Amino acid sequence: VLDIYGFEAFATNSFEQLCINYANERLHQQFNAHLFKLEQAVYRDEGIDWTDVEFVDNQDCVDLLEARPPAGVGVLSLLDEECLFPQGNDTTFGEKLRKEAGWHPRFSFDARAPGTDFCIHHSSGSVVYSCAAMLDKNRDTLSQDPLLVLTDSSEPLVAELASGLRAREGERRAAAGTVGARFRDQLRGLVAGLDATQLHFIRCLKPNAAQRADAFDPRAVLHQLRCCGVLEVVRLARAGFPARHAHADFAAAYAHLLGPALGSERASTQRAHPGTPPPGALDTCLDLVRAFDIPAADFRAGRTRLFFRAGVLARLQDRADRVLRATVLIQSWARMARQRRAFLRHVRAATLLQAAWRGATARRLVRQLRARRARSAILVQAAFRGHAARAALRAQRAAALRIQAAWAAHQAEKERAADVAAASCLILTGEVSFGARRTESLPCAEPSLPSADLHAQLQEALAGRREAETDAQLLRAELEQLQQSLTGTGGLSPAWAGDRGRGGFKAAPHPDAALAAARASGRSGGTQPGLSTSLDDVSFMSVSEGGEGASPDSQFTPSPPHPGRPEAASPPTAQRMLASLARDFRRKATLFDDDVAFIMEVHSGASDAPGMDPDAELA
Incomplete structure (x- = not known):
């Protein structure tokens, strides 16, 4: 899950806003390539009659930001180059930028205004950037004076930490890495990793610029929808065929719906040539389409795949699910009958064994119970006689005590x-x-x-x-x-x-x-x-x-x-x-x-x- 900041445009925009907007332009380019370029390229490769959907391509804006010689000179390349010159400063960077990129349609500046500010027309709107402190932020260097002071410290721990920090700073300088260069390389690695996955996009829209609750600005929202390409994506989804299956996979999944004769013929053909699309797979697909009365406008047959509009395969899939449930029910009843017969045989055999065992156990318990009852009767009689004797003794003792007390x-x-x-x-x-x-x-x-x-x-x-x-x-x-x-x-x-x-x-x-x-x-x-x-x-x-x-x-x-x-x-x-x-x-x-x-x-x-x-x- 990738979640980044959206486009930023403040009263004063510097190096940080330039990097964030550059990342958004790069990800928006991947969005266009995935949903427009690749999708329409699939239709063309399959030989389907297709009219391309127009969309706003931001490739030129991306080139303005990240281009390198000899393909061109981008804003980040000029910034890195100016950082290498000892005499380079924010003013010289602004002058070179106006000279090298002044012709680009996405770049503009006000020649009458003092300073070195410049404007880039992003896909989401124009943003004015200030060159002030851009070189220092891009260098991100640590001064050697505090490192030397810490290295000469009398505390061993402080001196060791400063030495390690100085060594790492030297390695970073040797690698000639600036913040802009590292940011560009990391962003390219991120895009390459995203290209290797199955992408899903979530577009977040701001209902108003004032960040108030329950306030909806239609113009601002419409502008965001247009800039993000959401309207073009909706037109592409309505005109396209999102459901697609290979000929062989579609025939194997739904051939049983055509009847046992045709289904067995297609299955035997597929077994005869494993690993390759069996001959007649496209014919089977067309037979299925005709059998379920699918209109020609709702599907397209390509060279290797079959394309359907959204919701067309629901009826076909429902029929396949009902056939599958009926098949599973019949198989379960057959297995149940076989297992039940075996179970009843086992129950009868177990009942005989249990009856014999319970009879033997009951007879043994009766003999033990008789002997135990005899012993228990003797114990009860002895206990009763002892209790009666003790009661009589206690009564005599109490009577003697009363007589003695009365006599005394x-x-x-x-x-x-x-x-x-x-x-x-x-x-x-x-x-x-x-x-x-x-x-x-x-x-x-x-x-x-x-x-x-x-x-x-x-x-x-x-x-x-x-x-x-x-x-x-x-x-x-x-x-x-x-x-x-x-x-x-x-x-x-x-x-x-x-x-x-x-x-x-x-x-x-x-x-x-x-x-x-x-x-x-x-x-x-x-x-x-x-x-x-x-x-x-x-x-x-x-x-x-x-x-x-x-x-x-x-x-x-x-x-x-x-x-x-x-x-x-x-x-x-x-x-x-x-x-x-x-x-x-x-x-x-x-x-x-x-x-x-x-x-x-x-x-x-x-x-x-x-x-x-x-x-x-x-x-």
Whole structure:
């Protein structure tokens, strides 16, 4: 694909525009030679009656630019010659050019205008060129002074590069090559390469000179069409015969359309004389033309080739394509029938072999399946028995754990009840009182207390009960806050705030039961009925659930000795009672934690308890 600039014409045109326009003139000459000269020469050589199409030949413009002595002196030749003279300059070049080429019809200049400008009438229009700086651009020489300076450089790399550049410059000068000479030689090589190919041309037209979008200048476009020779090419295509075939090739391609008898005769003749046009090829071509009613004005029979106008061979080619498709269809059906018969034979043989093989394989698989089923049944039975045994073991373990937890809770409850009863007895006998009061009390079994003393003791017990209830309410509020904080931080399950009876610790029951037990013991010891009746309103504080002891405000302290009542017991007895209650609290807390852990294991699936609902236990 060759793409070059088109013709250039600026306000000032110099050596660059001269080279570009010269290349366009040379390629336009090849365009004319290919589409006009060679095409019409083919018609003349074949002996076809043909009227030449007139076109504008630019050969004289090409000669003006590139001619060399002795054929003539062109612009580029004069430019190269002037570059060889030491005294040559742009003015002398312009004077010589006017003298040598002033007679040429494609060359002109204004003698009245100062300067050395000249005009060349190209095929696309006239262009005025300026001789200023043409010699320098054509020489394209590099000054020796910078090369000498670089060669003497102290840097080895710079000196080496300058030496190589100086050597190449010397070789170029020795070859006496100028830019114009090299350009001319390269262009001739390009044209020679294009002549060896099958050429196709694309003509580009400018719709307007202002380079605006959606603007069409009819006069400018028509001028370009005329200058490029497009109008002449269209006339040549309409009057010419673009479709052409050699006689032998046309007869071989379409002879089968004439019928089997004539076609076989032509084919045998061609086989008898290979490599040369068979005799009767032109007759076959004419028979085909007559058979398909092609008008005489649409074809020409030359000496070696047959020429047709555009579109004439479409009907002939369509008939040949239909015959070819029918032939291929018949051949494909014939091949299909032969291959299908062979395929069916192979299918039947393969079916027999596959049936025999599948039967043998199925029998072998049945035997293997029976043995595998027997082994599988044994494995399933063993697995089921093992699963049932493990399930029973887990159920027994869970039941044992529940029994142990219930028994431990029962024992702890009995011990706590006994401790509470003993503590109540101490309170009733006056050995221990709440707060900082300490009284002298008589033994629980002494029956001879006066009525006034009993009334005072009752009032003191009631006051102590009110203080204990106040302290117990404070402890319950603190316990609820502690439970809420533990539940929010994830320390314990929310179930800890609910049922705490399964193996865990409970809040101590209302002390009325302990007082009832104390009353019973008082009756057995001879306590007066008035004391028993009045003590029904006395309640005992609950043991705090927050640790080993209660709050400081609710601890037992020895009461001062009551006047007239001997001491029945020493303070360490009450402390031992409280220590026992603390131990009971810790033991119940441990049991509660163990129950919670086991319920969580059952809930997560780590343990198995068939009769337990973890969600219900936690709730």
